[in-house]
Amino acid sequence: MDEQGSAAVGGFRGQVTLDGPSGTGKSSVARDVAARLGAAYLDTGAMYRAATVAVLDAGVDLTDTDAVTRAVASADIQVGTAADAELVRVDGVDVAARIRGAEVTRTVSPVSAVPAVRRMLVDRQRALVAEADAVVVEGRDIGTVVLPAATLKVYLTAAPEARAQRRADQLGVTDPTKIAEIAADLRRRDEYDSSRADSPLRPAVDAVVVDSTGLDRDAVVERVLDLARTAVGAA
Numbered sequence: 001m002d003e004q005g006s007a008a009v010g011g012f013r014g015q016v017t018l019d020g021p022s023g024t025g026k027s028s029v030a031r032d033v034a035a036r037l038g039a040a041y042l043d044t045g046a047m048y049r050a051a052t053v054a055v056l057d058a059g060v061d062l063t064d065t066d067a068v069t070r071a072v073a074s075a076d077i078q079v080g081t082a083a084d085a086e087l088v089r090v091d092g093v094d095v096a097a098r099i100r101g102a103e104v105t106r107t108v109s110p111v112s113a114v115p116a117v118r119r120m121l122v123d124r125q126r127a128l129v130a131e132a133d134a135v136v137v138e139g140r141d142i143g144t145v146v147l148p149a150a151t152l153k154v155y156l157t158a159a160p161e162a163r164a165q166r167r168a169d170q171l172g173v174t175d176p177t178k179i180a181e182i183a184a185d186l187r188r189r190d191e192y193d194s195s196r197a198d199s200p201l202r203p204a205v206d207a208v209v210v211d212s213t214g215l216d217r218d219a220v221v222e223r224v225l226d227l228a229r230t231a232v233g234a235a
């Protein structure tokens with residue numbers, strides 16, 4: 001038993017994927033699970049957000065997919081894989097705070113729908129994963145496209161109102177008009193991410209779907225750790 005009162009998954013080796021829409025708890029759960037497993041952690045959304053910073057700074061027309069691709073290809077995008085420290089840099093500049101801002105959040109879905117951008121970032125994601133014996137990777141297409149042979153695939157869902165409220169709480173937003181704007185942004189990104197032709201957001205056929213609506217963060221973490229124990233036992 002560890003200090004949090006549950007058995008750790010000792011010597012875990014393998015890949016855990018966490019996919020799902022915004023506000024379902026992917027980042028927070030993935031970080032906690034990685035820390036408990038002693039695994040690396042990769043936030044692929046941060047990579048698409050960093051790519052979006054490069055596109056915004058290049059000032060290109062977002063509908064010009066060749067120009068978007070060139071802007072991403074010529075940027076030096078660095079994302080760390082430690083669960084306890086966020087490292088996101090574009091051309092050596094720390095953009096960890098900027099990637100969470102409204103401008104990037106508004107623009108990231110069209111940038112991430114460009115197939116050539118996805119190919120570049122998926123190659124990077126697989127290379128980063130290959131460096132780790134144990135890794136937790138979160139995003140939209142990790143179980144379906146990036147790591148189809150992962151040890152455990154989890155697809156997180158939650159009711160749209162719960163997701164919007166969580167995001168509002170996280171940002172310290174209490175104004176109902178602003179909460180409605182957050183909910184509208186989540187709907188827009190859900191729609192964009194689920195309907196794109198390349199790597200749409202959807203559960204892998206062999207993913208375990210976990211609905212976090214009525215669960216707190218720790219309960220979801222415990223559920224994923226239980227699933228990881230079972231997956232390792234079954235391997």
Ligand SMILES: Nc1ncnc2c1ncn2[C@@H]1O[C@H](COP(=O)(O)OP(=O)(O)O)[C@@H](O)[C@H]1O
Pocket residue numbers: 020021022023024025026027028029166167169170212215216217218220
């Ligand atoms: N099961 C949960 N219940 C309530 N709040 C949660 C839960 N999981 C995560 N949160 C909180 O909701 C917010 C958004 O979670 P986050 O991990 O960023 O989601 P995602 O990566 O899916 O967008 C964070 O403040 C997080 O602490």
Ligand SMILES: Nc1ccn([C@@H]2O[C@H](COP(=O)(O)OP(=O)(O)O)[C@@H](O)[C@H]2O)c(=O)n1
Pocket residue numbers: 021022023026027044045046048049108109110112113138139140141142189193
């Ligand atoms: N593997 C991934 C991860 C993110 N994304 C894109 O990047 C955006 C931001 O991802 P994120 O994980 O940071 O978003 P949140 O869930 O934190 O709001 C998503 O809305 C997708 O458009 C993607 O296309 N594929």
